[in-house]
Amino acid sequence: VNAAAADDTRPPGGDAALPSLHDVRAAARRIHGLVHRTPVLRSRSVDAFSEAEVHLKAEHLQRIGAFKARGAANAVACLDHAVAAAGVAAHSSGNHAAALALAARGRGIPCWVVMPADAPRTKVAATRDLGAEVVHCEPTLAAREATLAEVLDRTGATEVHPYDDVRVVAGAGTAALELWEDVPSLDAVVVPVGGGGLMSGTAVALAGLSPGTEVWVAEPAGADDAARSRAEGRLVPQTGPDTIADGLRTSLAPRTFRALTELVTGVVTVSEDGIVDAMELLWSRTKQVVEPSGAVGVAALADGRFAGRSVGVVLTGGNVDLDTAASLFAR
Amino acid sequence: VNAAAADDTRPPGGDAALPSLHDVRAAARRIHGLVHRTPVLRSRSVDAFSEAEVHLKAEHLQRIGAFKARGAANAVACLDHAVAAAGVAAHSSGNHAAALALAARGRGIPCWVVMPADAPRTKVAATRDLGAEVVHCEPTLAAREATLAEVLDRTGATEVHPYDDVRVVAGAGTAALELWEDVPSLDAVVVPVGGGGLMSGTAVALAGLSPGTEVWVAEPAGADDAARSRAEGRLVPQTGPDTIADGLRTSLAPRTFRALTELVTGVVTVSEDGIVDAMELLWSRTKQVVEPSGAVGVAALADGRFAGRSVGVVLTGGNVDLDTAASLFAR
Numbered sequence: 001v002n003a004a005a006a007d008d009t010r011p012p013g014g015d016a017a018l019p020s021l022h023d024v025r026a027a028a029r030r031i032h033g034l035v036h037r038t039p040v041l042r043s044r045s046v047d048a049f050s051e052a053e054v055h056l057k058a059e060h061l062q063r064i065g066a067f068k069a070r071g072a073a074n075a076v077a078c079l080d081h082a083v084a085a086a087g088v089a090a091h092s093s094g095n096h097a098a099a100l101a102l103a104a105r106g107r108g109i110p111c112w113v114v115m116p117a118d119a120p121r122t123k124v125a126a127t128r129d130l131g132a133e134v135v136h137c138e139p140t141l142a143a144r145e146a147t148l149a150e151v152l153d154r155t156g157a158t159e160v161h162p163y164d165d166v167r168v169v170a171g172a173g174t175a176a177l178e179l180w181e182d183v184p185s186l187d188a189v190v191v192p193v194g195g196g197g198l199m200s201g202t203a204v205a206l207a208g209l210s211p212g213t214e215v216w217v218a219e220p221a222g223a224d225d226a227a228r229s230r231a232e233g234r235l236v237p238q239t240g241p242d243t244i245a246d247g248l249r250t251s252l253a254p255r256t257f258r259a260l261t262e263l264v265t266g267v268v269t270v271s272e273d274g275i276v277d278a279m280e281l282l283w284s285r286t287k288q289v290v291e292p293s294g295a296v297g298v299a300a301l302a303d304g305r306f307a308g309r310s311v312g313v314v315l316t317g318g319n320v321d322l323d324t325a326a327s328l329f330a331r
Numbered sequence: 332v333n334a335a336a337a338d339d340t341r342p343p344g345g346d347a348a349l350p351s352l353h354d355v356r357a358a359a360r361r362i363h364g365l366v367h368r369t370p371v372l373r374s375r376s377v378d379a380f381s382e383a384e385v386h387l388k389a390e391h392l393q394r395i396g397a398f399k400a401r402g403a404a405n406a407v408a409c410l411d412h413a414v415a416a417a418g419v420a421a422h423s424s425g426n427h428a429a430a431l432a433l434a435a436r437g438r439g440i441p442c443w444v445v446m447p448a449d450a451p452r453t454k455v456a457a458t459r460d461l462g463a464e465v466v467h468c469e470p471t472l473a474a475r476e477a478t479l480a481e482v483l484d485r486t487g488a489t490e491v492h493p494y495d496d497v498r499v500v501a502g503a504g505t506a507a508l509e510l511w512e513d514v515p516s517l518d519a520v521v522v523p524v525g526g527g528g529l530m531s532g533t534a535v536a537l538a539g540l541s542p543g544t545e546v547w548v549a550e551p552a553g554a555d556d557a558a559r560s561r562a563e564g565r566l567v568p569q570t571g572p573d574t575i576a577d578g579l580r581t582s583l584a585p586r587t588f589r590a591l592t593e594l595v596t597g598v599v600t601v602s603e604d605g606i607v608d609a610m611e612l613l614w615s616r617t618k619q620v621v622e623p624s625g626a627v628g629v630a631a632l633a634d635g636r637f638a639g640r641s642v643g644v645v646l647t648g649g650n651v652d653l654d655t656a657a658s659l660f661a662r
Contacts, residue, residue, distance in 0.1 A: 039370075060618045122615060280653065284453060287391045287649035289618040318618035322611065326657020 015254045018200055019170035021208030027170040028177055031073040034106055035063050038175070040182045040312075045285035050301035053310040055186065057179045060290050060318030064102050064126060066095035066247075067175050067198060067316050068162070074171030075160045076103035084109050087157040091115070091137075091144040094123045094247055095317050096162035101132035112157055114147045116140075120246060122321050163197030164253035173201025179312050180209045187309040190268070192296040192316055193217035193226045194248035196256025202314070203263035214265040218300035220245045220275060227267040229257055244272060244328065247293030247317065268300035275299050276328050282315070283325075291320040292328070346585045349531055350501035352539030358501040359508055362404040365437055366394050369506070371513045371643075376616035381632035384641040386517065388510045391621050391649030395433050395457060397426035397578075398506050398647050399493070402528060405502030406491045407434035415440050418488040422446070422468075422475040425454040425578055426648050427493035432463035443488055445478045447471075451577060453652050494528030495584035504532025510643050511540045518640040521599070523627040523647055524548035524557045525579035527587025533645070534594035545596040549631035551576045551606060558598040560588055575603060575659065578624030578648065599631035606630050607659050613646070614656075622651040623659075 019027075041056040059067035076088060087110035090100050097113040104111035111132040115124055116139035128134050137147040152159055161168065175198070176189065189206060193199045203215045219226050222243035228236040235257040241249035252260065260267075270278075275292050278299035282290045290298075297313040350358075372387040390398035407419060418441035421431050428444040435442035442463040446455055447470035459465050468478040483490055492499065506529070507520065520537060524530045534546045550557050553574035559567040566588040572580035583591065591598075601609075606623050609630035613621045621629075628644040 065616075065618060283620050283653055285396075287396060287620040289614050289620060322614055322660040323657060326654060326660060329653040329657060 016258045017166050018204055018255055018259055019166050019173065021205055023166070023170040024173035024177055024201060024205045027070070027074040027167070028174040030077045031070060031171060031174065034073045034077070034103070035069045036061065037178055038062050040179060041286065041288070043286045045281060046298065049281055050311070051304045051307035052301060054301065055179070055183045055310070055312045057175055057312060057314045058288070059175055060288060060294055060315050064095065064098040064130070065317055065319045066099065067172060067314065068095040068099035069102060070174050071165070071168035071171035071197060072096060072099035072103040072160060073106070075165060075167040076100070076107055078167045079158060083158055087111055087155060088160050089113065089148060089151050089155065089157040090160050090162060091148045092162050093119045095319060097132065098123060098126040098130055100160055101127045101130035105131045110155070110157070112151045112155060114144055114151060116144060120319065120321050120324070122319050126319065163195035163250070163256060166255070169197050169200045169204070169255070171201070172198045173205040175314055176202040176205040177209065180206065183310070183312060184210065185310065186210070186213050186312045188214040188216055188265070188306060189312040189314070190216045190218055190297045190300050191314045192245070192248055192293055193219050193267070194223070194293065195250040196226070196252045196260060198314065198316060199264065200256045200259035203259045207263050215263060216266050216268055216300065217260070217264055218268045218270055218296045219248055220296065221269045221271055223249050224269050225251055226260055227269050230260060230267055233261070245275060245293040245296055247291070248296065268305070270296055270299040274302055276331060277302065279325070280329060288315065289318045289320070290315050291317045294318060347589045348497050349535055349586055349590055350497050350504065352536055354497070354501040355504035355508055355532065355536045358401070358405040358498070359505040361408045362401060362502060362505065365404045365408070365434070366400045367392065368509055369393050371510060372617065372619070374617045376612060377629065380612055381642070382635045382638035383632060385632065386510070386514045386641070386643045388506055388643060388645045389619070390506055391619060391625055391646050395426065395429040395461070396648055396650045397430065398503060398529060398645065399426040399430035400433060401505050402496070402499035402502035403427060403430035403434040403491060404437070406496060406498040407431070407438055409498045410489060414489055418442055418486060419491050420444065420479060420482050420486065420488040421491050421493060422479040423493050424450045426650060428458040428463065428465070429454060429461055431491055432458050432461035436462045441486070441488070443482045443486060445475055445482060447475060451650065451652050451655070453650050457650065494526035494581070494587060497586070500528050500531045500535070500586070502532070503529045504536040506645055507533040507536040508540065510645070511537065514641070514643060515541065516641065517541070517544050517643045519545040519547055519596070519637060520643040520645070521547045521549055521628045521631050522645045523576070523579055523624055524550050524598070525554070525624065526581040527557070527583045527591060529645065529647065530595065531587045531590035534590045538594050546594060547597050547599055547631065548591070548595055549599045549601055549627045550579055551627065552600045552602055554580050555600050556582055557591055558600050561591060561598055576606060576624040576627055578622070579627065599636070601627055601630040605633055607662060608633065610656070611660060619646065620649045620651070621646050622648045625649060
């Protein structure tokens with residue numbers, strides 16, 4: 001399934017360009033020391049829940065508490081000096097905001113982040129603490145894009161998109177590269193899909209490293225644009241997402257849709273209850289604070305579909321307002 | 332301060348007997364494979380909070396989610412075959428219950444645990460899931476002791492006390508042994524104190540391994556029997572404890588009081604708000620679910636008293652009802 005992209009396949013250009021495994025390896029060298037090499041966790045309880053041998057890539061222990069640190073670090077490191085000096089900007093409801101702030105601070109350049117009014121407080125605070133200027137806007141895609149355009153125009157900063165960017169996708173793929181280095185013989189890897197950056201980076205990396213490893217993506221039923229896009233054979237934008245997984249409410253982009261159709265084995269859709277079940281399992285048994293979006297990969301194992309197999313799951317992030325999580329557990 | 336117990340010092344017998352470093356090393360060999368060797372975690376956020384270099388011994392990632400697995404495993408492994416066959420019993424409001432159940436299951440012997448009606452649900456469920464018979468009683472020490480006496484009489488089981496037991500103390504000390512193996516040059520180690528098993532095991536181990544390392548204990552102001560006992564020079568029992576740290580409400584025993592006076596550098600008392608602050612730091616920044624008692628060691632660092640020094644802190648456990656924790660964070 002994953003044989004399409006080999007190490008020597010260079011991506012075509014344009015909006016549908018994907019990085020190659022070579023790009024992922026280059027990203028790994030570039031961001032070495034800027035982000036953590038996260039551990040791979042094992043848990044008897046998660047194995048029992050899944051009836052599988054589960055290897056949890058702990059990106060909630062990544063810097064800024066999410067895998068997004070990888071893509072932002074790579075994108076910022078790739079900028080020419082003159083371009084970088086003017087700073088970087090993005091709109092983001094969450095982890096990409098803090099990731100870009102961290103990367104900018106590391107390079108000593110300014111950073112602006114447009115965040116919707118309903119972004120989790122913990123993510124807004126983290127972004128500000130890292131020295132970025134947070135520009136608030138209404139929680140609509142139109143408002144986010146208009147506000148960002150105004151910021152870019154005013155500052156001359158370079159936009160770093162949270163997922164529709166070859167450098168960001170290559171950076172995201174470094175998590176799968178590390179997972180493969182630690183556990184080379186996985187039958188399958190499961191990652192959550194929102195905009196598709198992690199999906200694309202993971203699929204590209206594993207297609208080259210381990211073509212026999214299946215790549216599955218998981219998403220909430222309330223934001224199932226990947227499943228619908230795959231079923232219809234065209235990019236179906238996500239409208240009106242309804243899910244607690246705040247990191248997975250976004251639409252695919254042409255380049256990530258291409259990874260979905262060419263490199264991904266299948267899509268698993270999970271319920272809101274299933275997400276809370278997975279969070280509760282992770283918090284209470286593995287003692288790991290994983291945000292709703294971050295637990296979606298584990299939620300996808302609940303029906304035993306990977307029984308008897310070895311599965312890698314990326315816990316993508318751990319940034320959640322604790323009182324919000326509390327209200328979920330009080331259901 | 333810690334020079335009193337050297338490797339070749341055998342403890343005197345009786346109620347005030349403490350294990351030696353030799354006993355701790357023997358316990359480590361005995362429980363190898365029965366419990367986890369837990370990692371030592373580092374966190375920029377905890378370092379900044381403490382103005383110190385903090386090494387977190389992650390016993391919340393221990394089997395049954397608490398260091399108590401060590402002492403129970405050692406005590407049960409020490410029993411003669413004929414004695415073991417009749418089973419083991421204890422009264423416990425929490426982690427010792429599950430620890431003893433795990434140890435008994437591992438040896439294939441029956442286990443009874445007397446638990447007060449107000450024990451955290453997660454701890455009761457864990458104990459039952461491990462095959463122990465849970466006997467409920469009123470939440471008073473008198474009721475716990477009377478009910479346990481009845482169980483012992485009826486079953487012929489052997490009592491394994493949660494801390495007033497040389498084998499349990501030696502087992503608890505193996506956490507400090509591992510911490511020292513991983514980070515040999517600590518200026519100080521801080522552990523929470525309830526009944527004093529972990530304190531005693533830690534103090535005995537470090538006195539032999541690293542006499543220059545200070546051993547501090549931390550306790551809630553609402554259960555400050557260690558501070559009062561030390562101040563008065565006699566064992567002051569804990570009456571009417573008032574703290575969210577459910578694992579630290581118990582009284583010292585003569586043997587653990589002896590460790591407190593002979594081997595411990597000092598006592599730090601922390602407020603309830605300080606405990607929640609420490610929990611919030613650990614949950615939100617390190618992404619680790621640590622129970623109130625388990626966060627008391629970190630709470631003791633808040634006033635900067637260890638500034639500029641390297642400090643080991645034992646995160647003793649992670650078993651907390653998630654909705655209870657939630658209500659704490661909603662303050």
